[in-house]
Amino acid sequence: MRLGPILAACALAALTTACNKSEPAPAAPAAEDAAGPAPVPAAAAAAAGPSDEEKKAVLASLPAPYNTADLENGEARFALCQSCHTITQGGANMTGPNLHGVFGRKSASNAEFKYSDALKAANWTWDADHLNQWLEKPQTFLPGTKMAFAGLKDAKDRTDLIAFLMVETGHKP
Numbered sequence: 001m002r003l004g005p006i007l008a009a010c011a012l013a014a015l016t017t018a019c020n021k022s023e024p025a026p027a028a029p030a031a032e033d034a035a036g037p038a039p040v041p042a043a044a045a046a047a048a049g050p051s052d053e054e055k056k057a058v059l060a061s062l063p064a065p066y067n068t069a070d071l072e073n074g075e076a077r078f079a080l081c082q083s084c085h086t087i088t089q090g091g092a093n094m095t096g097p098n099l100h101g102v103f104g105r106k107s108a109s110n111a112e113f114k115y116s117d118a119l120k121a122a123n124w125t126w127d128a129d130h131l132n133q134w135l136e137k138p139q140t141f142l143p144g145t146k147m148a149f150a151g152l153k154d155a156k157d158r159t160d161l162i163a164f165l166m167v168e169t170g171h172k173p
């Protein structure tokens with residue numbers, strides 16, 4: 001019922017800009033997102049961890065395909081890790097080491113954690129690519145690791161989980 005008058009108005013104005021405005025303008029909203037949110041005061045961020053706005057900004061700044069990852073799915077996948085790993089700053093080592101700041105860090109470099117000889121000898125720096133291979137099947141990627149995790153087969157799940165970890169563990173792109 002309500003459509004009638006609107007359509008009529010649009011038909012009359014079809015050649016003017018008035019009705020064209022209802023069509024999506026492709027570039028504008030994306031450009032706004034890319035500009036990022038206003039910075040959050042450092043003190044507040046330090047106390048509460050990264051805000052949602054900061055997390056969004058980190059996500060947007062990640063290289064593809066991580067910049068378009070589904071953080072909610074990543075968080076859901078993290079349930080697979082949570083029994084052994086904390087990710088908050090200063091979080092405890094459990095069966096596995098705390099993972100805060102893991103990106104850009106040398107493998108097996110948490111001084112408080114007793115790593116396997118295999119991981120101690122691995123000598124790489126954790127980045128998305130290493131983590132992607134590690135999470136697909138740790139025992140195959142690094143025979144002798146004591147991370148008792150069967151692996152995450154689905155590539156999209158790994159992408160989402162890695163993006164979630166980057167956003168949550170203080171990764172600085």
Ligand code: HEC
Pocket residue numbers: 077078080081082083084085095096097099102106107108109110114115116117118119120126131135144145146147148149152
């Ligand atoms: C059953 C316990 C367990 C689960 C589940 C588990 N891990 Fe681990 N993780 C470990 C252990 C133990 C190590 C140390 C491995 C070694 O020393 O060989 C480790 C090591 C790691 C490391 C290397 C850290 C470093 O300091 O070099 C990363 C990264 C990691 N795990 C990520 C994950 C992620 C992400 C998940 C979830 C998909 C996960 N882990 C699931 C136990 C676990």
